[in-house]
Amino acid sequence: MKKVALLLSSGFEEGEAINVIDILRRLNISVTVLSCDKNYYLMSYHGVNLYVDDLLDNQRNFKFDAIALVGGPPNTDKLGSDKTVIQFIQEHIDSGAYIGALCSSGAKVLARNSLLSEHHYVCCGNLHRNYDDGLYVDQPVVIDGQFVTGQDYGVTIDFAFALASVLIGKRRTRSPEMDDIDWVAKHINYNRFTNYHMNSITDKSLAPHASSL
Amino acid sequence: MKKVALLLSSGFEEGEAINVIDILRRLNISVTVLSCDKNYYLMSYHGVNLYVDDLLDNQRNFKFDAIALVGGPPNTDKLGSDKTVIQFIQEHIDSGAYIGALCSSGAKVLARNSLLSEHHYVCCGNLHRNYDDGLYVDQPVVIDGQFVTGQDYGVTIDFAFALASVLIGKRRTRSPEMDDIDWVAKHINYNRFTNYHMNSITDKSLAPHASSL
Numbered sequence: 001m002k003k004v005a006l007l008l009s010s011g012f013e014e015g016e017a018i019n020v021i022d023i024l025r026r027l028n029i030s031v032t033v034l035s036c037d038k039n040y041y042l043m044s045y046h047g048v049n050l051y052v053d054d055l056l057d058n059q060r061n062f063k064f065d066a067i068a069l070v071g072g073p074p075n076t077d078k079l080g081s082d083k084t085v086i087q088f089i090q091e092h093i094d095s096g097a098y099i100g101a102l103c104s105s106g107a108k109v110l111a112r113n114s115l116l117s118e119h120h121y122v123c124c125g126n127l128h129r130n131y132d133d134g135l136y137v138d139q140p141v142v143i144d145g146q147f148v149t150g151q152d153y154g155v156t157i158d159f160a161f162a163l164a165s166v167l168i169g170k171r172r173t174r175s176p177e178m179d180d181i182d183w184v185a186k187h188i189n190y191n192r193f194t195n196y197h198m199n200s201i202t203d204k205s206l207a208p209h210a211s212s213l
Numbered sequence: 214m215k216k217v218a219l220l221l222s223s224g225f226e227e228g229e230a231i232n233v234i235d236i237l238r239r240l241n242i243s244v245t246v247l248s249c250d251k252n253y254y255l256m257s258y259h260g261v262n263l264y265v266d267d268l269l270d271n272q273r274n275f276k277f278d279a280i281a282l283v284g285g286p287p288n289t290d291k292l293g294s295d296k297t298v299i300q301f302i303q304e305h306i307d308s309g310a311y312i313g314a315l316c317s318s319g320a321k322v323l324a325r326n327s328l329l330s331e332h333h334y335v336c337c338g339n340l341h342r343n344y345d346d347g348l349y350v351d352q353p354v355v356i357d358g359q360f361v362t363g364q365d366y367g368v369t370i371d372f373a374f375a376l377a378s379v380l381i382g383k384r385r386t387r388s389p390e391m392d393d394i395d396w397v398a399k400h401i402n403y404n405r406f407t408n409y410h411m412n413s414i415t416d417k418s419l420a421p422h423a424s425s426l
Contacts, residue, residue, distance in 0.1 A: 015232050
C-alpha cells in the first residue's frame with residue numbers, strides 16, 4: 001500500500017486537505033495526516049476543527065511514498081518557514097518520493113525554499129512571481145518528474161487524482177473494464193477529470209521536465 | 214447573515230461535508246455544524262476526526278435559513294431513522310427554510326420519511342427506487358422549491374453553490390462586475406459550475422415544482 005503524508009499546520013485550507021484525504025483513501029492509498037504544530041488539534045482556515053493522526057515530530061524518520069501539501073495562508077506561511085518541515089521534504093525529494101503541492105504551497109513552501117529547481121509547477125494567483133525557483137505554468141494541474149502541483153481549491157479533486165496516478169498508475173482492482181482512478185471518478189460522478197485530464201496525466205508523469213496539462 | 218445548519222452523524226462523507234462548509238463560509242453564510250449523535254467528536258467515513266460546533270440537542274428550537282445534509286452510509290442510516298432529526302427537518306420545511314441534501318441523504322433521509330412529496334430531487338445511485346416519495350431526476354443538481362439536492366461527492370461544489378444561490382441570490386459584495394458566487398467560483402478556479410450550471414440555477418429556484426438542471 002502506498003503511503004502519503006499530508007502535512008498541515010493551523011489555518012490549512014480544509015476543502016483542499018479533506019478532498020485529498022478522501023480521494024486517496026478511496027483509492028486505498030494510506031494517508032497519514034501530520035500536524036506540523038505541537039498539538040493534535042488544528043483549526044482550519046474557515047473554522048473546522050480537525051484532530052490529526054500524528055505529529056510530524058513523531059514521524060520525522062519515516063519515509064513516505066509521497067508528501068502532500070495544501071494551501072491556507074497561515075498554513076503555508078508556517079510550513080515554508082519551518083526548518084523541520086523543509087528538511088523532511090528535502091529528504092523525501094532526495095529519496096525519490098513524490099511531492100504534491102496545491103494552491104499557495106507550491107510557491108510558499110517549495111519555491112520559497114528552492115526545492116523545485118528547474119521543474120514546472122503551478123500555484124494560485126501570482127505568488128510564483130515572488131520566487132525565482134521552478135518554472136511556473138498557468139494550468140490546473142502540472143506533473144513534472146517527482147512534482148505534482150495544483151492551482152487552487154477548485155481543482156483539488158483533479159490534483160488528488162493526479163497525485164494518485166503517479167503512485168498507483170493504471171491499477172485495476174475494482175473492475176476489469178477500467179482502472180481504479182477512472183472507476184472512482186465515475187463512482188463519485190466527477191466528470192471533469194475524465195473529460196480533459198485523464199489521458200495526459202499518466203503519460204506525462206513519466207516524462208520529467210516536460211509536462212504540463 | 215444567512216444561517217445554515219449542517220447535520221452530521223458518525224460516518225458522514227467528509228469531502229461532501231467540508232466542501233459545503235468551505236463554499237458557504239467563503240460566501241459569508243454562517244454554517245453551524247451540528248452533531249446528531251451525543252458527542253462532539255465525529256469520525257468520518259474515511260477516518261477523519263472532526264470536532265463539531267454544537268449538538269443538535271442544544272439547538273433544537275433554533276430556526277435556520279437552511280438545513281444541509283450529506284452522505285456517508287452510516288450517517289444517512291442514522292439521520293433517516295432519528296426522530297429528533299426528522300422532526301427538526303419537518304419543522305424547517307413547514308417554516309419555509311431550504312433543505313439541501315447531497316448524495317444518499319436525499320433518498321435515505323428525505324424520501325424515506327416522505328418529506329419531499331411531489332418535489333423533484335436527485336440522489337446517488339439507485340437509492341431512489343427504494344422509496345415512493347419525491348420525483349427522481351438524473352441530474353447533477355436539482356432545485357425544486359425549498360429543496361436543493363445533489364447527486365454525489367463529485368458535484369459537491371456545484372451543490373454548495375446551488376444552495377448558496379437560493380440563500381443569497383445574485384448579491385454583489387466582492388465586485389461590481391459579478392455576483393459573489395461567480396466571484397468565488399472564479400477565485401478558486403472552479404470552472405465547471407460557471408460553465409453549465411450558473412444560468413439555470415437561480416432562475417429555476419424561483420419556479421417550485423418545475424426545475425431540474
